[in-house]
Amino acid sequence: MLPACIGSRSLRAVARQQLPRLSTSLPRCSSSSSCCPPPPPNSFFSSSPTIKKFKMASSSDDRPPSPAEVSEYLRETHDRLFENNRAWAADMRQKDPTFFERLAAGQSPEYLWIGCSDSRIPAEAITGLEPGEAFIHRNIANLVCNTDLNVMSVINYAVRHLGVKHIIVCGHYGCGGVKAAMTPKDLGLLNPWLRNIRDVYRLHERELDDIADEEARYNRLVELNVEEQCRNIVKTAAVQQSYAKNQYPIVHGWVFGFHDGLLKDLKIDFRAMLNNVQKLYNLVD
Numbered sequence: 305m306l307p308a309c310i311g312s313r314s315l316r317a318v319a320r321q322q323l324p325r326l327s328t329s330l331p332r333c334s335s336s337s338s339c340c341p342p343p344p345p346n347s348f349f350s351s352s353p354t355i356k357k358f359k360m361a362s363s364s365d366d367r368p369p370s371p372a373e374v375s376e377y378l379r380e381t382h383d384r385l386f387e388n389n390r391a392w393a394a395d396m397r398q399k400d401p402t403f404f405e406r407l408a409a410g411q412s413p414e415y416l417w418i419g420c421s422d423s424r425i426p427a428e429a430i431t432g433l434e435p436g437e438a439f440i441h442r443n444i445a446n447l448v449c450n451t452d453l454n455v456m457s458v459i460n461y462a463v464r465h466l467g468v469k470h471i472i473v474c475g476h477y478g479c480g481g482v483k484a485a486m487t488p489k490d491l492g493l494l495n496p497w498l499r500n501i502r503d504v505y506r507l508h509e510r511e512l513d514d515i516a517d518e519e520a521r522y523n524r525l526v527e528l529n530v531e532e533q534c535r536n537i538v539k540t541a542a543v544q545q546s547y548a549k550n551q552y553p554i555v556h557g558w559v560f561g562f563h564d565g566l567l568k569d570l571k572i573d574f575r576a577m578l579n580n581v582q583k584l585y586n587l588v589d
């Protein structure tokens with residue numbers, strides 16, 4: 305996977321000039337800021353692994369791509385996914401002729417995965433799971449807010465209807481959402497979303513303020529954010545009632561590291577957390 309900072313200067317220029325902008329000014333690089341100059345604001349292509357392909361189509365680094373070249377780039381980057389899809393489907397069918405028959409029959413995943421939208425953490429790929437094994441929800445900074453109908457519907461469906469056995473909240477070091485929440489700045493529409501993380505900081509203000517090293521404090525906030533989102537899951541009626549009846553699901557908090565590709569289990573004591581939460585949030589009949 306290419307680092308976020310690798311990109312085409314000319315392509316970024318044309319992206320800024322001619323293409324719709326995605327509004328985000330989240331910090332992109334984590335600990336490797338020394339190797340990465342600040343990204344251009346709102347760059348649509350800045351993290352695309354196909355940038356080099358486009359760059360090759362341009363005769364000079366300094367010449368901005370023409371509208372025709374941009375159009376060709378967009379067509380190729382779109383069509384590439386269908387080419388990949390056809391190859392994947394053929395490969396799966398060759399490995400297991402009944403694969404799609406089973407896929408069409410329904411799903412019974414063991415895991416609910418709640419992760420960050422960051423493109424560098426593909427849940428199935430890093431855990432070796434196959435299609436049908438994990439129900440997936442992702443958002444910026446892997447948050448579980450009780451007013452977010454999206455994540456609440458996902459948890460409800462996964463627990464009550466799919467009967468998942470494990471719920472995993474997976475954050476990651478170098479999370480742009482968490483970094484942004486540590487920055488006292490107006491970020492527009494992201495303000496209410498990031499405030500959930502600022503609230504996590506406030507809840508653990510003393511511990512975090514005592515960490516002098518900024519990188520270490522940032523990493524610890526990533527971990528505490530995962531822990532608080534696990535707590536938010538434990539507060540739901542679906543989880544409490546299912547656990548009382550079935551002894552599952554169990555909630556886990558993990559953190560992914562870009563530097564080695566490994567998952568760290570925060571070893572959250574789910575049962576202790578449940579007991580503690582139920583002092584105030586007991587929703588078991």
Ligand SMILES: [Zn+2]
Nearest residue numbers: 420422479480
């Ligand atoms: Zn993130």
